[in-house]
Amino acid sequence: MSHLHTSATALLSFNQVTVALGKRQFGPFTLSIQPGEQVAILGPSGAGKSTLLKLLARELTPASGQAQFEQRSLHDWSLAELSRRRAILPQSHEVAFGLPVDLVIGLGRVARTYDPQLSSIVQQAAEQASAVHLLGRRFDTLSGGEKARVQMARVFAQLWDVEQGLLLVDEPLAALDPGLQFSLMEAIYTFASKRGHAILAILHDINQALQGFERLIFIKHGAMVGDYQTPHVTLPLLEALYEVRLASAVTETGEVIVAPSLKQVAAASLQIVR
């Protein structure tokens, strides 16, 4: 728990936030996200990662604790105001009625009552998400990867002319092939770093988290169990998080790759060196 920031400069800060869903308690979550920071949330399935993201996105109301966004209580923001500062890339991509792709992307900006740049922003956001060739098509005729691109373009359009906003990402790439995952993640980095947006992403892929994110938050049994700068993350920490033996290897280019150990060797002795 080494990550201490003064919350005065934080983009988003949670202090002892809890929520109850049915009989399950989640939290307390205490964390703060700085502008421009790139944070990954890791943890086993059902640990409460999505619940944390829903709290951060204001889909859920905390039972206790303080949630602040830009020094204002998260719940004092109107949804329209909030939508101009933060966007969420969802896990599922379905859109009813087969709306045209252009309209879906433009819906990212539906909360703006006066938006003269709309069509040019839709075009540019589509370019950034490599979805230009999909403009003019119906959303329900697209493949899974194409839907992901369009949803991403929608999120880009939402924060296109915003600086230092927040991008919440909910395992959007889990079902896609590796090449596509890579190019979509690249598009998110490029888009966010150009504007100083912070990224907070739930990830399943440990390697993606280690290589692409500067800070990792560990969630287990509905609570935060770790908050580390990526270089401080060790194999035993990850093994404890997932309760699985892990092995690591270093590629020719010096990247560290982590994978579940197939042989039950004492992998705990290996250290991740980055």
Added chain:
Amino acid sequence: MVKSRLFFSQQLTHRPAWLLMLLLILGVWAAATMGAVTITWSDWLAILQGDDEPLSGGAYVLWHLRLPRILFAVMIGAALALSGALTQGLFRNPLADPGLLGVTSGAACAAALTIVLLAGSGIEVPVALRYWLLPATAFAGAVAVCFILDSVARWLTADSIAGLLLTGIALNALAAAVIGLCTYLATDEQLRSLTFWTLGSLAGANWALTTALLLALILAFWALRRLTHTMNALALGEAAAAHVGVNVRALRVRVIMLVAVLCGFAVAWCGMIGFIGLVAPHIVRLLVGPDQRRLAPLAMLVGAILLLLADTAARTVAIPAEIPVGIFTALLGAPFFLILLARMRRGS
């Protein structure tokens, strides 16, 4: 590239609007000339001149019977189609129709209860209030069903159209039972007015109702201007709609109120006319796509044309007798619904 495409789509979207408008005007004219009494050009001239002398013959029929009835059909059709388009947008599904979901039978049930219970209790309702009493209770019934659907179906079977339609079936059955009970308790005179609800008819049309309905439609249209684009965002799903800044709960309540007002008016004055709300938005979606900003107004036009056709058929097929228009729309709509189901099955 974007510019040229937008221009192209504008052409496409404007042409259907004008064509439909033209079709509607032609339809109104054709419907006015059809019927037991022949209408001549001089009759049109007579009502246009607006002399003080009382109208006679064809001109009388045209002004006092046919025109109010035709305009009433046009506006009820528009109201039903709009409520269908809104319901489908709200529940994110092209099969959601106020009739199938039990909204119209909820309204009819409330109206039936009003007729029977009010007469049973012996309370004398002032004539001026009578026009408004049934719409008000029908509205209450429609609102009740909408909120039950919205909460129960959401709670029992979240996000499943099957669950929504099944809840609709249950509510329809419940409403039918209450209406049945009312028929059982009703006197002969009440029975005649009750039959009217279950079949649906536009025979009650007059200028006063037509004007009132026109006002209601203008209000609905005004409310629509700001609703339609946020309703597009609902297609993303409720969570994502909130993420892009739409206050989903407020939007839902507003849409439900609008649907209930439209259904309440339609049911109170013309009984249960089914399937217009299902068919009209679907035709428009085939013509111009699912963008609610175009869908809602164009669905109103198509609904107007459809109900005008059905009502003209109902008036003229068996002159001098008249067939309830609800029978025609059901004959037209039920097969259409089956085709829709088959298409959806193939699509998914």
